Amino acid sequence: MRILLVEDDASLADGLRRALRHDGYTVDHLERGDLVLPALRDGHFDAVLLDLGLPGLDGLAALRQARRHQHEVPVIIISARDQLDDRVIGLDSGADDYLIKPFPMEELRARLRACLRRQSERVRSVLEVGDMVLDLDRMALTRGGELLALPRREMALLVELAGHPGRVFTRAYLEQALYGWSDEVESNALEVHVHHLRRKLGSGVIRTVRGVGYCLAVPDGQDATP
Amino acid sequence: MMFSIRRFLMLTLLAVILGGGLLLGWGTYRTLYHELDEQYDAELVQSGRLIASFWSDGEVPDPAAVALAPEEHRYQRYFIYQLWQHGRLVLGSAGAPEKPLIALTGENQRRVFIEHNGWHVYGIALPGERWVVVAESDAARHSLVRNMAGTVLAPYLLSVPLVLILVALAIRWGLGPLTRLARAVTARDEDNLTPLRHRRVRELAPLTQAINALLARLVATLEREKRFTADAAHELRTLLMALRLHADNAVELSDPEDVAASMSQLRRAIDRASRTVEQLMVLSRLDPHGAPRTDERCDGAEVAGEVLATVAPLVTRHGHEITSAVDAPLPVSVPAEMLQMVLRNLLDNACRYSPPASRLALSGHRDGDWVVFVIADGGPGLTPAQQQRLSERFSRGRHDVPGAGLGLSIVQRILDLYHGSLSFQLPASDRPAAAEVRFPVA
Numbered sequence: 001m002r003i004l005l006v007e008d009d010a011s012l013a014d015g016l017r018r019a020l021r022h023d024g025y026t027v028d029h030l031e032r033g034d035l036v037l038p039a040l041r042d043g044h045f046d047a048v049l050l051d052l053g054l055p056g057l058d059g060l061a062a063l064r065q066a067r068r069h070q071h072e073v074p075v076i077i078i079s080a081r082d083q084l085d086d087r088v089i090g091l092d093s094g095a096d097d098y099l100i101k102p103f104p105m106e107e108l109r110a111r112l113r114a115c116l117r118r119q120s121e122r123v124r125s126v127l128e129v130g131d132m133v134l135d136l137d138r139m140a141l142t143r144g145g146e147l148l149a150l151p152r153r154e155m156a157l158l159v160e161l162a163g164h165p166g167r168v169f170t171r172a173y174l175e176q177a178l179y180g181w182s183d184e185v186e187s188n189a190l191e192v193h194v195h196h197l198r199r200k201l202g203s204g205v206i207r208t209v210r211g212v213g214y215c216l217a218v219p220d221g222q223d224a225t226p
Numbered sequence: 227m228m229f230s231i232r233r234f235l236m237l238t239l240l241a242v243i244l245g246g247g248l249l250l251g252w253g254t255y256r257t258l259y260h261e262l263d264e265q266y267d268a269e270l271v272q273s274g275r276l277i278a279s280f281w282s283d284g285e286v287p288d289p290a291a292v293a294l295a296p297e298e299h300r301y302q303r304y305f306i307y308q309l310w311q312h313g314r315l316v317l318g319s320a321g322a323p324e325k326p327l328i329a330l331t332g333e334n335q336r337r338v339f340i341e342h343n344g345w346h347v348y349g350i351a352l353p354g355e356r357w358v359v360v361a362e363s364d365a366a367r368h369s370l371v372r373n374m375a376g377t378v379l380a381p382y383l384l385s386v387p388l389v390l391i392l393v394a395l396a397i398r399w400g401l402g403p404l405t406r407l408a409r410a411v412t413a414r415d416e417d418n419l420t421p422l423r424h425r426r427v428r429e430l431a432p433l434t435q436a437i438n439a440l441l442a443r444l445v446a447t448l449e450r451e452k453r454f455t456a457d458a459a460h461e462l463r464t465l466l467m468a469l470r471l472h473a474d475n476a477v478e479l480s481d482p483e484d485v486a487a488s489m490s491q492l493r494r495a496i497d498r499a500s501r502t503v504e505q506l507m508v509l510s511r512l513d514p515h516g517a518p519r520t521d522e523r524c525d526g527a528e529v530a531g532e533v534l535a536t537v538a539p540l541v542t543r544h545g546h547e548i549t550s551a552v553d554a555p556l557p558v559s560v561p562a563e564m565l566q567m568v569l570r571n572l573l574d575n576a577c578r579y580s581p582p583a584s585r586l587a588l589s590g591h592r593d594g595d596w597v598v599f600v601i602a603d604g605g606p607g608l609t610p611a612q613q614q615r616l617s618e619r620f621s622r623g624r625h626d627v628p629g630a631g632l633g634l635s636i637v638q639r640i641l642d643l644y645h646g647s648l649s650f651q652l653p654a655s656d657r658p659a660a661a662e663v664r665f666p667v668a
Contacts, residue, residue: 011491011495011498012471014491015471016471018479022475022480022481080463080467081460082459100463101463101464101466102463104470105471105474
């Protein structure tokens with residue numbers, strides 16, 4: 001899951017980035033409001049965390065601009081502006097949620113999960129594919145009742161694929177979902193992660209679609225679209 | 227008791243009306259009395275002469291021929307006469323005394339008193355040692371004058387209550403705009419500071435204008451306070467958020483690098499919070515609108531030296547070099563701690579916003595009525611738009627540089643209080659970017 005963090009307070013941005021990365025998200029950080037639209041245009045993001053008082057372009061203006069350009073990515077406003085008017089205007093401008101600083105990280109996590117669930121039209125955050133049970137909230141994977149610990153990027157890859165079992169994800173999409181702008185990406189990094197996942201979960205779990213990308217194998221009897 | 231315009235006007239007008247009435251009455255009485263006296267005296271002389279013309283020598287005149295019949299007229303009893311011959315009373319009217327009313331020598335006319343009543347007496351000497359003496363009581367003319375004066379004064383005095391009622395109504399009507407203005411002012415409170423409606427009353431216009439000007443200042447002050455509180459709350463929320471986040475991260479994250487970074491971020495966030503709180507305190511102390519004492523002064527050279535010592539560690543940490551050229555002594559009309567705050571903030575900014583290992587310079591000299599301090603740095607300088615933005619509270623030049631964004635607001639506030647000014651120079655080929663502060667010379 002790739003998240004765009006737009007926050008001009010360097011200290012706060014650093015803390016949020018670390019906390020979210022720890023949760024398994026890929027986080028890209030912007031300081032300026034006028035860079036939000038180009039960022040959304042150039043890559044796929046699963047959610048945007050947006051501060052309001054931003055240099056370049058105010059957060060609200062950036063949000064309206066993005067919505068005008070048909071970007072439907074979930075946006076959570078994180079702001080110290082606590083007035084009712086601010087919140088109403090924020091939500092009416094196209095935000096999916098509004099969090100007032102200071103907020104506990106737990107709340108941001110829960111709201112982020114809720115946004116992502118709505119986005120993928122799921123009501124539960126537990127995915128069952130075959131005998132694997134993937135708890136997206138806890139980023140925990142069990143197979144046959146046993147907990148399987150996975151490194152951060154492998155888990156992120158599995159979560160992406162499990163979001164839509166059976167759907168083919170392009171290599172470019174998956175690389176973006178796994179790596180932020182600042183991360184160095186080896187050309188075969190994705191293959192390495194797939195290889196590790198197959199070794200741990202069984203070779204039939206991830207199917208390679210040649211020339212396109214990868215998809216999670218759907219066992220017989222299960223609907224391809226959740 | 228409080229002074230009341232209404233009572234003052236009522237009492238003054240009452241005094242004027244009554245005083246005028248008294249004066250009018252007294253004047254009328256005096257004039258009438260004088261005129262009547264002359265008129266009556268003339269008639270008395272005429273009556274005497276008339277009686278004398280009917281009295282031939284050697285005969286006793288018929289009383290009916292010389293006097294009116296008894297009680298024929300109400301003023302008649304005020305008139306008496308005596309006819310004397312050889313010192314003997316020949317004839318006297320009813321009520322006339324047996325003694326001569328005047329000494330019977332020569333022709334004269336004078337006033338005598340009989341039984342406490344004033345009488346005007348006139349005597350005419352006739353041939354053959356005869357005297358005609360006529361007299362008239364003052365009571366007649368007194369009662370006539372009193373009646374006439376009363377006739378003039380009565381309507382006047384009767385009209386006084388009516389006049390007073392009309393005056394009271396006029397005063398109430400005249401003071402109406404004042405009453406309404408008072409009500410309008412009373413209705414104003416911190417939630418309703420709308421300007422007062424302008425009234426078409428010349429006397430109230432200056433008052434209304436003054437109150438409206440005061441209201442406008444009050445609105446501006448409240449607005450500023452509100453904005454400041456909102457800004458401060460915003461800033462503190464962000465600071466708290468950072469503190470909480472880094473503390474949580476330090477506890478929850480597993481990667482040692484993350485934990486170490488969180489701890490260091492936490493420490494920096496605490497530094498920033500302390501600095502912000504400290505500067506907020508400074509600003510709140512500077513904010514009261516009480517005029518500063520203008521007699522405070524200090525030696526600019528001495529203060530500059532102290533500030534240089536204070537910022538030395540910061541200068542070293544950024545790898546800058548600083549030179550100083552301040553004329554001594556340099557008397558400035560601003561308290562030492564305020565000048566210190568201004569110079570320290572500007573040097574602080576110079577350190578923070580200059581690229582590492584820059585050359586900084588502080589100079590101070592006198593320029594006519596001004597003392598000028600110039601802080602040159604190695605930074606890119608400030609455009610007018612940035613200058614405008616920077617004097618707003620909590621606005622920070624660069625977001626990767628720590629600071630609360632209060633420094634220049636504090637500087638600006640001190641400049642406002644002590645009639646100083648601040649300007650920025652963009653760097654040019656022959657000189658670096660610089661901030662220039664001016665204070666009046668002491």
